[in-house]
Amino acid sequence: MGRAPQDQAELSSHIRLCIESGYEAEIDSYLDSDEYQQKFGDNIVPYYQGAQSQVGSKQVGYNRTLSLYQGYAGVDSAFKGSRLVDEVASNQGGKIVLPSKGGRLGISKDATVKTFKILVKGAKFDAPRRISTTEYIVPGDRMSPQIQRIHRAGGKIVSITEVA
Structure with a gap:
């Protein structure tokens, strides 16, 4: 979807679908959703979108997306555990952490x-x-x-x- 989960209910529905109907059905539920079709359609590769303010979106979604976003060369295998499980389960927003720790996104002044x-x-x-x-x-x-x-x-x- 290009964003982090909005709440526990959204996450739970996808977990239930995966357990009851399988992984393919769960993936299809994303691809067939109205939100996915409006954002990406059939010919656009999904990309991060939750790092922008959007009408009707919760603020917590913005914070969660930024905590997932690692920059253009980010890789999920660099993280050992979930970064959002506690936030989503407790319906709380987390601290915003910038995508690149110690790296430079542009030319440094020095x-x-x-x-x-x-x-x-x-x-x-x-x-x-x-x-x-x-x-x-x-x-x-x-x-x-x-x-x-x-x-x-x-x-x-x-x-x-x-x-x-």
Whole structure:
């Protein structure tokens, strides 16, 4: 549906359907629902929608969706247990936790003052080399031009690590 469960009744109905009629019937109940058809139809892959304010939606749905959303590269197997079972069962909203802990969603303000080491394999510029890998120490504000030069010269970037 692109959102977290609204309440215990919604969750219970899907659990009951899965137990009584099987997994396929439970999945079909989502795909055949009016809500799913209005949001996605037959040709759109479902995506997160509960992280936006919507007319007629409960505030708790917004909080729960944000607690499930992990960003574009998120994976469910990174979590050992349920993140919503207590909230839904007790009909309470939880604390909103931002999707990426410790990671950056964009360019950091301090990235330009840091220095990075770029390890390159197979570049064809500079003098002829006998070694197959080359290291470049680059200030953060010069990363893009250096990466462009490496790619133009046919080099393959093996790693980029922060030095200072």
